[in-house]
Amino acid sequence: MIPVLQITISDTRPFDLACTLDCGQLFRWRRQEGAWVGVVGDAVIAVRQEGSTLCVAGAEERCIEHYFQLDLDLPAILASIDRDPLIHAAIVRHRGLRLVRQDPWECLISYICAQNASIPFIRCMIENMARCYGVPLSSPWGTYYAFPPPEVLASLEVDDLRRCSLGYRSGYVLDAARRVCEDPGWAGRIDALSFEQGRRELMAFRGVGRKVADCILLFAFQKFDSFPVDVWMRRVIREHYLPCEGPDRGMSCREYDAIAGFAREYFGEYAGYAQEYLFADIRAGQKR
DNA sequence: GGCCAGGCCTTTG
DNA sequence: CAAAGGCATGGC
Numbered sequence A: 001m002i003p004v005l006q007i008t009i010s011d012t013r014p015f016d017l018a019c020t021l022d023c024g025q026l027f028r029w030r031r032q033e034g035a036w037v038g039v040v041g042d043a044v045i046a047v048r049q050e051g052s053t054l055c056v057a058g059a060e061e062r063c064i065e066h067y068f069q070l071d072l073d074l075p076a077i078l079a080s081i082d083r084d085p086l087i088h089a090a091i092v093r094h095r096g097l098r099l100v101r102q103d104p105w106e107c108l109i110s111y112i113c114a115q116n117a118s119i120p121f122i123r124c125m126i127e128n129m130a131r132c133y134g135v136p137l138s139s140p141w142g143t144y145y146a147f148p149p150p151e152v153l154a155s156l157e158v159d160d161l162r163r164c165s166l167g168y169r170s171g172y173v174l175d176a177a178r179r180v181c182e183d184p185g186w187a188g189r190i191d192a193l194s195f196e197q198g199r200r201e202l203m204a205f206r207g208v209g210r211k212v213a214d215c216i217l218l219f220a221f222q223k224f225d226s227f228p229v230d231v232w233m234r235r236v237i238r239e240h241y242l243p244c245e246g247p248d249r250g251m252s253c254r255e256y257d258a259i260a261g262f263a264r265e266y267f268g269e270y271a272g273y274a275q276e277y278l279f280a281d282i283r284a285g286q287k288r
Numbered sequence B: 001g002g003c004c005a006g007g008c009c010t011t012t013g
Numbered sequence C: 001c002a003a004a005g006g007c008a009t010g011g012c
Helices: A017-022 A061-067 A074-081 A085-094 A104-113 A119-133 A150-154 A158-162 A169-182 A186-192 A195-202 A210-219 A231-240 A253-267 A271-286
Strands: A005-008 A030-032 A035-040 A043-050 A053-057 A136-139 A142-145
Touching: A005 A061, A017 A035, A017 A043, A035 A142, A043 A061, A043 A136, A053 A061, A074 A085, A074 A271, A085 A271, A104 A119, A104 A169, A104 A186, A104 A210, A119 A150, A119 A158, A150 A169, A158 A169, A186 A195, A195 A210, A210 A253, A210 A271, A231 A253, A231 A271, A253 A271
Parallel strands: none
Antiparallel strands: A005 A053, A030 A035, A035 A043, A043 A053, A136 A142
């Protein structure tokens, strides 16, 4: 019998599991038999939400609260970004979506892979790497695979990663793995830095530009004022907030900075949450 | 089968 | 400094 832990959700501590796991910030969770199953570190975890109860198997309460950041005052955060009808509608539709505390290493590689790729494709690349080079983890829900650690990826050849469908990103991932192996303190250092300083550190990785750095800062380092601007976010901001600036195709550094800078000022210190709610809303609308 | 995707790097104007 | 190509691959 699998021991199941129950965590109670309330109006003062809202949480929506499906929104959180399916909004595009994470790539490894799957729906399985009415639950969500994923790998966090070396643990296979299954989570199911039944109304205001969260049923968890495979992890302790403290681990889950830390991972989903349930201690964060979400109502206060949402109130602080609720500035107009557009973001308000997104908040209402996805209330309970939380930013997850991702592992810096896995997040770094995931978002290097994410450049110029659709979300299903990103999932595919990461699963390929995990299946080929990750430690198998047997669980009541089947065999899953840990995300391969830096030493393992660093020991590969470019063609090994090409076979995982990474394409031209293979070299970037290999470089990043080697760099992290030589500098194991990288994450701790960025953790202690401000948003701007952390971004500078991250952009020293080949294959990490503004957008990728901003995602990592938001998802792995809890720099909540980070506002990643992908092609979707750019469309929304241009349509609703900053009409027409620059050509239609391709985004210059200047335009990126203009959009992200505007958003940080407009939404405030939790602009990253606004970004994620807008992103989730675009994706939901896309599914029709 | 063409278009596009949680962009970045390099080269050119 | 700004603007344009090139890039690997898979989903839709």
